[in-house]
Amino acid sequence: MKLLAIRHGLLLLENQIPFFVLEKLFSLTIECIPDRSHDVSLTDFGNDNLKKKVNTSDYHVLHLLHQCYLPNDESWEGKGDEDEIEFPKKKFRFPSASDLDLAGVKFVAGTGEDMFNVKFDKPQGLSRWFHRARFEIPTLSIYDDTEPLLRNLIAFEQCCLAVPRYMTSYGFFMDKLINSAEDVKLLENAEILHNYLGTGEEASDLFNNICKEVVVGRFYFEKTCEAAGNHCRELWPRFMASLRRDHFANP
Structure with a gap:
């Protein structure tokens, strides 16, 4: 202790x-x-x-x-001029994990230690009519010390202008993805979240409060979130997801 x-x-x-x-x-x-x-x-x-x-x-x-905790991949979408993009470049509503699930998006646990390696892949060509989009997010284990760790890293980014706000962007991204205990459960089932806090409400409250009164600045997940939001608003993925859920959920 x-x-x-x-x-x-x-x-x-x-x-x-x-x-x-x-x-x-x-x-x-x-x-x-x-x-x-x-x-x-x-x-x-x-x-x-x-x-x-x-x-x-x-x-x-x-x-x-x-x-x-900085990203390892030099080709990651967040790399570039820090002053190039200020969030939000344009307003868009990023759907929660439950909304994305209703739109047929399949959540997949990412591999590796880079927590920023988030990918949204949408099927192209004829396969887009029958295959699900994939949202790959690295696994995050939530313990009692996770919140103070994230809070202090975010506070450090807020205080030091010379430091890129990667952790702030990550906290904002998780806040938008998780709105309720149902979202936590969905990500747990996909092995993206390992919740050792106890209830889903506790994990949800952690992310919903982590970026209150915080200035995001440049949002490093903007392209990924915008692609997921646009996909969620399309009618065909929702129709196919409803068809699978209501009529083909079991043999």
């Missing part, structure tokens, strides 16, 4: 100490350890992915953790 409390304290935005101060304190501490078997560094967390992203220009521990 002490380790959990310490980790929680280290991630609070108001507790951040400049990295150069931490490095000086760390070096003084290491020098007092007798008979060290090997050299250790402040950024030696035993995480290979983290080591690749450690930068001497990181402001503090929370910034280092934020670097860990």
